[in-house]
Amino acid sequence: MDWNTVRLAVFDVDGTLYNQRRLRLNMACELLLHALCNRSLSTARMLSAYRRLREQLADDEVQDFEQVLLTQTADRCGLPPATVAALAAEWLERRPLRHIPACRYDGLPELFQRLRARGKRIAVLSDYPAQAKLQAAGLAADIIVCAGDVGFLKPHPRGLQQAMALAGATPDATVMIGDRPERDGAAARRSGVRALIKSRRPLPGWQTFATYREPLFTVRL
Structure with missing residues (x-):
């Protein structure tokens, strides 16, 4: 994962920013x-x-x-x-x-801070209204796109494409971070975007991570 090429990091909300279970x-x-x-x-x-x-x-x-x-x-x-x-x-x-505050995953505020410090833009792409959830998690995004804004739920790629358009980012400079390969991952692939899938176990064909404190986010960024 070469973070130098990334201009826009797009996060799913439910199950990605906090423990949905x-x-x-x-x-x-x-x-x-x-x-x-x-x-x-x-x-x-x-x-x-x-x-x-x-x-x-x-x-x-x-x-x-x-x-x-x-x-x-x-x-x-x-x-x-x-x-x-x-x-x-x-x-x-x-x-x-x-x-939500008690369920938020560790390391996210620090990750958001590091992304911004390195000039990356942060977007949120959610199938549900996201602004209040984001605030409850103590996080802020530059761009928020919800399924209701574009008329389609994931895995349709329109929401991700809208986020990229608002950020002025190309697919090769965008990464989609989610927890459902059949939704977040599929939307990313259909948009030509790299996907990172949060999972406690490896998923064949997907780049996965278990926590936001892994070297993927702390050393290479």
Whole structure:
């Protein structure tokens, strides 16, 4: 990895900037308590349907997916689309924020600082709204692009291409850092961009790393 050639570092958010498994365990506890207090699993069922449909729309690369997602989830759960939107925003965007600081991966503030000190620009590319999550993690990006901004979820390359356009960076001067090869990695490859995948185990065909304190980020940068 020759960081001298990199002008733009693009980070995924969920699972890349913080431990998503730990955060989901915390949220599962909150959701269970909510279900017990309300004696209803309707919110849990709605969120499960919402997530499954979102993954399917990503696989199918449906354009302007947000309205389709709300409508189809509402139909499956027998709820108004406005209710689906409100519950998704509450449970997937607002409530997780207080857990993010404790789940943020070690070494990220220092990495962001080193990137900026060497003249690199930092972008965030997320399938969900990212500004509040980034702030909760105590991080800042020069460019933020979310799936809703471009109408496509990853692995469609449009979001990454938009980030590069905003930064004035070419694919050979860009690196995509994510945790899902089938989403982040595929978007990178389709854009001609190098990908670094966060994983505790090697993944054939991908350059991986386990922590942000590895020599990949500390010595060569």
